[in-house]
Amino acid sequence: MRRRWAAGVGQLVRSTEANPRARIFRDCSATTIKRGLTGATLTASERSGKQLAFLFGESGWLALHLGMTGSLHVEEANFHALKHDHLVLRTDTFSLVFRDPRMFGALRFSPGKTRPDWWRDRPPEIVDRRFTLAALRLFLERRKRTSIKAVLLMQERFPGVGNWMADEILWRAGINPHRKAGSLNDSECKALHEALRFVCRGALRTVVLEKDNHWGDPPSTWLFHQRWADGGKCPRTGMQLRREKVGGRTTCWSPSVQH
DNA sequence: TACAATGTTTTAAG
């Protein structure tokens, strides 16, 4: 998604359409965004977890998160906004579109070229070397009475880990999602740390935009392909998977390998 | 009709 809009780097935003009633503008007004971006030039883009930031030269930073159903698109200059297109940036050649039917997405704007606090102070990515085993242990200790599944969904330590990735990570680490975070022994912490990095790296490598609307899939050996409906089989043992609510979310796990 | 959905933040309570 970042790469899609990055196609507009170097282009001047001639006009901006923003629907002020769309919930995605809850952290800043649609007016602020319009004022901030109209006349600005898109100069760079960054990603951290699943958060995106677009730098508009000296004019400001636009950060956005796509929630579950948000998406970015590049359309023709005269593209007519559709029902769920809440923000459209018009350049001479493109329309950069933020589309989001469910509006779990959000965006915000900070004027000036200084990197805003909310972008600078993001937690380290899982794939970053600063995501250490020690940091993981410390966090698990602090959340020791909460189920490990719920803990993996906490963005302040595991940025970008959502429901399917948390299940994939626990399956790979061989840890039962019901376990309390504080109950993991040394080797389980190590396995979890490895699985976190493996799954995030793998997701970044495979679940990426290739071209047009085509996305890659994780390898066929991942839990991913089995987890969406009842009746899935553990890719490692072939045994029946279980699906139930853990930590408030539907969780798919393999009792035959997760203890 | 009721429920669940590839996400994350907010809330109220402990």
Added chain:
DNA sequence: CCTTAAAACATTGT
């Protein structure tokens, strides 16, 4: 102040 559990957000599809 910190931790925990659950609800909330809006729309669509089964």
